[in-house]
Amino acid sequence: MSTLDDLVTEFARLPGVGRKTAQRLAHHLVQQPGERLARLAQALVQVAERVRPCTVCGNLAEADRCPICLDPRRDAGLVCVVEEPAAVASLERAGEFRGTYHVLGGRLDPLSGVGPEALRLEQLVARVRAGGVREVILATNPSMEGEVTATYVQQLLAGQDIRVSRLARGLPMGGDLEYVDGVTLAHALSARQELR
Amino acid sequence: MRLTRLTVRGVRNLADGTLELPAAGAVLLGANGQGKTSLLEAMAFPVLFRSFRTAMDAEVVRFGEPGFHIGVAFEDGARARTVAATFRLLGRRKQIEVDGVPTRRLVDAAGAWLAVVFAPEDVQLAAGAATGRRLYLDRTLALADPRYLATLARYRSALAQRNAALRQGRADLAAAFDLPLADAGAAVVSRRLAWVQAAGEQFTTGLVALGEQSGEATLGYHGAVELADPAAWGERLVQAAPRDLARRATTVGPHRDDLDLRLGGRLLRDYGSTGQQRTAAVALKLLELDTIERATGRCPALLLDDVFAELDPERQARLAARLFGGRSAQVFITAPRPDELPRGLALPVWRVSRGQCQPGD
Ligand SMILES: Nc1ncnc2c1ncn2[C@@H]1O[C@H](COP(=O)(O)OP(=O)(O)O)[C@@H](O)[C@H]1O
Ligand SMILES: [Mg+2]
Ligand SMILES: [Zn+2]
Numbered sequence: 001m002s003t004l005d006d007l008v009t010e011f012a013r014l015p016g017v018g019r020k021t022a023q024r025l026a027h028h029l030v031q032q033p034g035e036r037l038a039r040l041a042q043a044l045v046q047v048a049e050r051v052r053p054c055t056v057c058g059n060l061a062e063a064d065r066c067p068i069c070l071d072p073r074r075d076a077g078l079v080c081v082v083e084e085p086a087a088v089a090s091l092e093r094a095g096e097f098r099g100t101y102h103v104l105g106g107r108l109d110p111l112s113g114v115g116p117e118a119l120r121l122e123q124l125v126a127r128v129r130a131g132g133v134r135e136v137i138l139a140t141n142p143s144m145e146g147e148v149t150a151t152y153v154q155q156l157l158a159g160q161d162i163r164v165s166r167l168a169r170g171l172p173m174g175g176d177l178e179y180v181d182g183v184t185l186a187h188a189l190s191a192r193q194e195l196r
Numbered sequence: 197m198r199l200t201r202l203t204v205r206g207v208r209n210l211a212d213g214t215l216e217l218p219a220a221g222a223v224l225l226g227a228n229g230q231g232k233t234s235l236l237e238a239m240a241f242p243v244l245f246r247s248f249r250t251a252m253d254a255e256v257v258r259f260g261e262p263g264f265h266i267g268v269a270f271e272d273g274a275r276a277r278t279v280a281a282t283f284r285l286l287g288r289r290k291q292i293e294v295d296g297v298p299t300r301r302l303v304d305a306a307g308a309w310l311a312v313v314f315a316p317e318d319v320q321l322a323a324g325a326a327t328g329r330r331l332y333l334d335r336t337l338a339l340a341d342p343r344y345l346a347t348l349a350r351y352r353s354a355l356a357q358r359n360a361a362l363r364q365g366r367a368d369l370a371a372a373f374d375l376p377l378a379d380a381g382a383a384v385v386s387r388r389l390a391w392v393q394a395a396g397e398q399f400t401t402g403l404v405a406l407g408e409q410s411g412e413a414t415l416g417y418h419g420a421v422e423l424a425d426p427a428a429w430g431e432r433l434v435q436a437a438p439r440d441l442a443r444r445a446t447t448v449g450p451h452r453d454d455l456d457l458r459l460g461g462r463l464l465r466d467y468g469s470t471g472q473q474r475t476a477a478v479a480l481k482l483l484e485l486d487t488i489e490r491a492t493g494r495c496p497a498l499l500l501d502d503v504f505a506e507l508d509p510e511r512q513a514r515l516a517a518r519l520f521g522g523r524s525a526q527v528f529i530t531a532p533r534p535d536e537l538p539r540g541l542a543l544p545v546w547r548v549s550r551g552q553c554q555p556g557d
Contacts, residue, residue, distance in 0.1 A: 108372055110360035115369050144353055144376050152372050 004030065056127070058103035058120045060085045068092075068100055075099045077134040081124065081153060083107050083141055091139070099137070102127065107140060107149040119149075121156060128160050135163040142169050142187075197310050197497050198271045198526045199239060203280075206257055206264035208234035209551040218544045221497070221527035223537060225556075226548030232530035233315075235553060236499040239528065240313050241266050242279040244306050244335060245292060248313045253283045253290060262286065268309055272494065279309045303346045307339045310496035312485045314478070314503045321480050322464045322473035326454040333455060336484045337387055340491035344387050351380035355446055363444045367437060370446075377449065378429030384450045386424035392417045392455070395483050402479035403459075405518060407511050408472060411460020413479070419453030474506060478515060500529040505536045512538050 011022035054066035078099025104119040140146035169187040203214040267280035280293045338345035354376040361370035399415040457464045516538035547556035
């Protein structure tokens with residue numbers, strides 16, 4: 001049945017989904033009532049039509065600007081640089097941050113053919129040049145490529161009269177020291193804080 | 197460390213199934229091509245999740261099979277543990293489990309089970325190319341200290357990214373990876389240097405103990421030793437930049453270094469006799485064993501593949517004394533015939549025939 005095979009192929013392209021899971025999903029779906037499938041199809045069509053990158057920060061948006069850039073209570077002088085929109089979602093869930101974001105759309109990764117021109121770096125520099133930004137917080141992932149990207153952005157902004165900071169790397173809360181890997185422990189040690 | 201059970205599926209010519217193994221170890225007797233080396237290969241695989249015979253997991257898969265599974269159950273002191281690896285040709289995927297729990301990172305599984313292999317091809321450590329000696333050094337240090345493995349992995353990924361950028365002709369993008377390259381690279385060089393310094397004397401006395409008297413044996417490090425300091429990298433990388441771009445690869449760093457093995461001041465690789473090279477290789481393997489024992493406080497199993505057959509009776513006796521004296525390691529030792537084994541070895545005898553292995557006499 002080629003229609004079903006097409007669906008399986010599409011599912012298998014999703015991250016973390018293998019051929020077997022794709023098959024299970026597809027077979028589950030075809031046994032659902034038609035209206036449920038129609039709702040799912042409708043949701044997909046709407047995502048494709050409406051969701052696009054925010055013209056300011058690159059986050060997911062349904063209009064020209066995302067809700068965060070549109071929110072007047074957010075501090076536009078504070079820009080948190082992340083790799084992907086998913087990181088915006090995690091930081092928003094934490095609920096601490098009252099500034100705005102800049103989504104690069106990836107990280108420097110020559111092995112996958114990603115160089116600086118593939119990232120939204122010019123837009124970041126333009127935002128800073130336009131004025132009003134006091135601090136850029138680099139919140140790329142704590143991987144080697146994430147660190148390299150952060151350093152690259154830092155050098156790119158070196159001439160600007162703003163503060164550039166990096167997210168602290170440390171121990172996960174609610175964890176046991178015994179289960180923390182050596183690299184994380186070493187970072188947490190070197191970034192230790194004095195108690196007063 | 198005592199291997200209590202070995203489970204194999206789809207490995208070379210070995211029969212699928214589980215072997216319950218004697219605590220002391222065993223002599224594995226069998227004619228050529230029966231599967232003795234394959235058995236040791238399976239036992240050693242879950243140490244660093246690679247074969248000592250090949251860098252390609254696919255070669256371990258029995259012809260026509262979709263993949264292989266190797267599991268070991270062992271005693272680490274009073275603790276009963278398991279480590280397993282499953283490899284599938286499709287997608288070249290390797291899955292690792294430690295004590296029944298899947299592990300994503302090699303660092304968390306490496307060296308849980310410890311064994312040291314002595315094999316005839318070890319002679320390449322003294323006679324062959326630098327790659328083999330670097331691999332030896334990296335394996336030994338990784339098993340002695342898991343942080344070394346983590347650092348090495350970081351160095352390798354920085355190097356791979358940097359080289360990818362150079363292949364694209366992007367010097368600026370390559371330079372972005374200089375920092376992690378220098379950081380991890382310096383740690384690799386400094387750890388290797390510390391080991392060479394500590395092991396040098398033992399290498400010298402080790403060769404004498406193995407009966408080599410034609411000159412003083414020395415162990416040194418061949419490479420840019422100043423790179424043990426991360427601050428020294430900047431200038432070196434800038435100097436090498438035009439060459440790196442022309443060759444489309446990073447030409448500075450410990451991935452190009454080597455061990456320097458000499459006898460009477462002459463390079464063993466170029467001037468040593470086969471006998472001298474073999475003895476030096478055995479001395480290096482003994483160093484590996486001692487390094488791991490000292491660093492971990494544990495006693496790796498010894499997997500000896502036809503090693504005594506290559507030596508004269510005098511050297512056989514010396515090696516046997518060095519391996520078995522003062523150590524109660526579990527020993528698996530292969531030989532085509534009982535008369536090719538050192539005397540006085542009190543181990544149960546198992547027979548290997550057409551990939552089947554069972555107790556026999
Ligand atoms: N991937 C493979 N699949 C099936 N058989 C293999 C594979 N690789 C090697 N063999 C065969 O396995 C047999 C056992 O080899 P080996 O373990 O080296 O024997 P021994 O050490 O007893 O001389 C040999 O006959 C060899 O041809
Ligand atoms: Mg063999
Ligand atoms: Zn926005």
